[in-house]
Structure formats: structure tokens, C-alpha cells
Amino acid sequence: MSDYAPGSGDGSGHVIADLRSDTVTRPMPAMREAIARAEVGDDVFGDDPTVNALQERVAALLGKDAALFMSSGTQSNLCALLAHCGRGDEYIVGQLAHAYRYEGGGAAVLGGIQPQPLDNQPDGTIKLADIAAAVKPDDAHFARTRLLALENTWNGQVLPAGYVDAACELARSRGLATHLDGARLFNAAVASGRPVAELARHFDSVSICFSKGLGAPVGSMLAGSRELIRRAHRARKMLGGGLRQAGLLAAAADHALTHHVERLADDHALARRLAEGLAALPGVTVTPPQTNIVFAQVADDRGPALLEHLRSRGVLATGLIGLRFVTHLGVDAAGIEHAIAAAREFFEV
Incomplete structure (x- = not known):
């Protein structure tokens, strides 16, 4: 089991799912204890x-x-x-x-x-x-x-x-x-x-x-x-x-x-769930993930607007090469479901 607290984001309390990269994680008590010892x-x-x-x-x-x-x-x-x-x-x-x-x-x-x-x-x-x-x-x-x-x-x-x-x-x-x-x-x-x-x-x-x-x-x-x-x-x-x-x-x-090695399978499963949820949205094409990285393309150049909408709902991702979402031990199933719901909301407006 991970010792990371999902949804802690950037420390502001407003980020629910930080999917920019698997580098955004923070060492939590068990790892900090190992460092101290x-x-x-x-x-x-x-x-x-x-x-x-x-x-x-x-x-x-x-x-x-x-x-x-x-x-x-x-x-x-x-x-x-x-x-x-x-x-x-x-x-x-x-x-x-x-x-x-x-x-x-x-x-x-x-x-x-x-x-x-x-x-x-x-x-x-x-x-x-x-x-x-x-x-x-x-x-x-x-x-x-x-x-x-x-x-x-x-x-x-x-x-x-x-x-x-x-x-x-x-x-x-x-x-x-x-x-x-x-x-x-x-x-x-x-x-x-x-x-x-x-x-x-x-x-x-x-x-x-x-x-x-x-x-x-x-x-x-x-x-x-x-x-x-x-x-x-x-x-x-x-x-x-x-x-x-x-x-x-x-x-x-x-x-x-x-x-934290065996639990990588959890990240892969969350990536598959995220890909499934995004692929069901109109105008979104998703590359099926093999591991923890999900790439999505949005029709009509709406990618930047979707990223901004997600950010306003506490979901962070990147858009350098299409939309890129990365799962990690700082994101749980609830965070992924929130990300999918936030993306769905964008297309329903």
C-alpha cells in the first residue's frame, strides 16, 4: 500500500488530481521515517x-x-x-x-x-x-x-x-x-x-x-x-x-x-480507467495506455480549453504533445472519476 495521501496536489487544497507527471508525488510518513533513520x-x-x-x-x-x-x-x-x-x-x-x-x-x-x-x-x-x-x-x-x-x-x-x-x-x-x-x-x-x-x-x-x-x-x-x-x-x-x-x-x-514497485499495477489500472472515460467523450481520441501515461487528442483545437477547464475543477494535466495524463501513487480512484466527470462537464456545456 502507498503511504502517499491522494489529492494533496500542490499543497493549496484545491488540486484534486495532479496528473501532470508521476514526478509530482511527495514523500509521506513511512518514507520520511526511512530518510530520518x-x-x-x-x-x-x-x-x-x-x-x-x-x-x-x-x-x-x-x-x-x-x-x-x-x-x-x-x-x-x-x-x-x-x-x-x-x-x-x-x-x-x-x-x-x-x-x-x-x-x-x-x-x-x-x-x-x-x-x-x-x-x-x-x-x-x-x-x-x-x-x-x-x-x-x-x-x-x-x-x-x-x-x-x-x-x-x-x-x-x-x-x-x-x-x-x-x-x-x-x-x-x-x-x-x-x-x-x-x-x-x-x-x-x-x-x-x-x-x-x-x-x-x-x-x-x-x-x-x-x-x-x-x-x-x-x-x-x-x-x-x-x-x-x-x-x-x-x-x-x-x-x-x-x-x-x-x-x-x-x-x-x-x-x-x-x-512502490508492485503497486505500479494500480497506476496502470487507473490509467486504463481514465482512458476509457475520456474515450467515451465526443471528439476525443485516446491512445490505449500500456502503463501509466494516457494521451488524448481533442477535435477542433479544443485541447487548451479543456486543460483550462480541468484546471478550474482541480485537475492538472499537460498539453505539450496532445493532452497527457500520468497516473501515480498520489492519485486514487476517486481522483480519476473526478477527472472524468470534469472532462464530461466540459463537453456538456
């Missing part, structure tokens, strides 16, 4: 026992040799790119992937690493033929293609297992390393019924997030070989990511891993 040390010296234990736990969960605590998913992905690639190298990535589109261009700006974005298909995959064609020959005219980066989940969708196998095999056959942005990898595991280690096994590095879905206030983790993590540790230092008594944060992440 955490044994800490100076992690820059490598002697914070709570951080060390969490890194070992995540490495084992993902089937990797080592892991490194990061302050954010953006930092984790960037450290992975810097560990895999040097200046003048290139990574192949989806045009709509988070690591390419929503992380400030860090690989290019800070690492001199050229992204080679390719079109994502509706299910988040990148065509194998497109990947193969994008690998550059060993020629001074071209950046050196070093890495394939995939994302799971992608817009809430679980990458097909057969596709991941084939894409990673293609990468290996062309001498490329592989990185997985698995910010919501536990959502993918729960939705598919497969262990996270199985979802991660083909990748040389994997990034997971504790503040998306799992409900921790801060933190991500990068896992891979010991040598890759050694290089990522150096990159993290350059990026200002050396933290001192980080065990306070690691304790929250550890609590989330222990108590």
Missing part, C-alpha cells in the same frame, strides 16, 4: 553505507556489475553518454527520445558527442533498417558511430521484447555499445510481467529513475560494467554530481524500491 557518510569518499547498499542492490536487480547513484535521470543519461563516447563520436537515438529531445542537448554541448536522431515508430521502436543505414563508415569525413540508445517505456509504451533483442544484436554486429533510458523500466516490468534484469540484459548501460513512478523525491541510478561505471563516476564529478551525505536520498529510493 538513514545511516550516512561522505559519498565523495565512498563511505556512505546507504548509498553503497543501494548501488549494490540496483546492480543486482538489473543484472549488472556495478551502479552509481545520480541526482537525476538527465544526469544519469548524460554520464552514460560521456562514458560510452568521446568528442567527435556519435550516438543513434530516437527523434522523440527523452535523452535527445528533452535533456538540453547536454551530450553535444558538454561532451562534443553528435546525436544521430532517427524517426520513432508509433510504438517507440526505431526501424532496424534505419539504424543500420545510420552507422557511419570508418572515414575521417564522419563522426564515429559508437552507441545505440533506446528508451523503455517510451511515452508509456513497453518496447516489444523481440525488437529489443534484434536492435541490440544489430548494434553488437556493427560494433556499437547499447544504452537504455529506463526511467520507467519498473513500469515496463510490471506491465509485461518480466523481471527488470531481463529487460536490461542486452544493454551495456541502463538508467533508472526513482522519482518517476516509484515516488522518491530525488534520484536515479546508472548501472553497467565496473569499467563503465568508473568512467561515469568521473563524468559525474565533472558535472558537479558529487554528493556528500547522499544516504538521505538513497534511503528514500530504497524505500521506494521495497514498497
